[in-house]
Amino acid sequence: MRPDDLAEVRHLPLFRDMLKANFDQLMQGAYAQTFPAGLELIRQGDPADFLHVVMEGSVELYAHWEGRICTMAVVQPVSTFILAACIKDAPYLMSARTLERARLLLVPASDLRAVFRRDPEFAVSTITELAGCYRAVVRHAKGLKLRNSRERIAAYLLKQSRSLGGAARFSLTVEKRLIASYLGMTPENLSRAIRSLEEVGVQVKGQQVTITDMAQLLAFVPPDPLIDGPDTGGATAGVSLPQGVAG
């Protein structure tokens, strides 16, 4: 494993406050590995052996049932995923696959469980991280139940814009089919709904998003911090999509 990987991991909210000795021990049992694009890293239902940390690339978390599939989140560097399954020593609830070539750090779940029992600082970090994850999924569920698909898309675009400081032009960072699945609709529906949003102040051409009338868009989906975030002190890994890039 590269030395600067360790530094990056060490700076994650989850690991930054623990004792150095414990961190070192945790990392001793861990190993880094690079995976090609499109590889299934985790299959839902498998026992949770490793906490995963994305160092480079991106990973999709998705769920399936009876042949249907839906995206639950896209995880980008540097953050962790499937912490809860590791802690409970329970089967993964979601599958994971690389969206592109990705380098991951795998930390044995058993080490993890052992360490937070004797490092109070790490326990507190874990608590904070989990509480953040919980709140992020609750927000996601609220969005699904309280908004229709046009509203979910509009809110998603507004969230992207806001994460870039209110930019009126930006690019989508993930494929539309993935956004559609994350927002709980079909790609066809996403496509048509995006078109129909032109009349409330937003145009999408390919990856390019242009908010032509911010006030109108805001009136169409009044953003709500209790749904759209952000949360205070924000690890939300596991249930959101990456932010856009300006331009």
Place this chain on the structure above:
Amino acid sequence: MRPDDLAEVRHLPLFRDMLKANFDQLMQGAYAQTFPAGLELIRQGDPADFLHVVMEGSVELYAHWEGRICTMAVVQPVSTFILAACIKDAPYLMSARTLERARLLLVPASDLRAVFRRDPEFAVSTITELAGCYRAVVRHAKGLKLRNSRERIAAYLLKQSRSLGGAARFSLTVEKRLIASYLGMTPENLSRAIRSLEEVGVQVKGQQVTITDMAQLLAFVPPDPLIDGPDTGGATAGVSLPQGVAG
């Protein structure tokens, strides 16, 4: 506060392993109170001042946005709710109201945060509880995205039946409108969908549910432990509906 209340709280997974001294201190700052039916205990967005423990009665957790409302969970004795908001010292994501006359124990969030920083056992319990809550919401979200309304209802009824050891006859414990809202549909849709489920092996008359053909019902919605639970060692407060009663 009644002495036997303390004993019951002490037996909750969240509190059972902590040091007695810390438990006592936590309870010293806490107070019990009885509320009438239909009272709003918490309004979403308010600062999280107290961890709530339901001692008697039942409490609905719900969310709202732009005049729409949806039920997120019904909490029954003895369990806690809104733990995550208290931990993060962040605004509540959900509102709460009593469904019937209820007695609650209110534990100051600041005491909570202080205690798990110095009681490792309590920290571990908190971690386990939160991980359970997180997984419960993830399951809920999976159900919403992967199943249509008929399937969600059938799965809900099967879950009730299974929680009673596979009973073929049982009663619904909460109002249908509440079930509908929890499952993400209108009461009208629930009503019609229930009727249509007769052809796959389940009859509902008022509160009475009769599974007339378990095999057919199971074939219609193959239960999935990764959606329908149960999880190992199961605190799931905050995101489910209560179990039924046989008969």
Place this chain on the structure above:
DNA sequence: CCCCGTCCTTGACCAATATCAAGCAAGCGT
């Protein structure tokens, strides 16, 4: 440069779900 695969879009159609409105039934207080 062109072919090919992948993703996105579009159209036509259909299914699922919501809405509106009315009627019904059970529970409660007077």
Place this chain on the structure above:
DNA sequence: ACGCTTGCTTGATATTGGTCAAGGACGGGG
């Protein structure tokens, strides 16, 4: 017991979202 409220059901209709099928755009590899 009566009337009232509340929740449930049903019907008619509108809207939303899904499905199927085809065509178009874009990008990577030969």
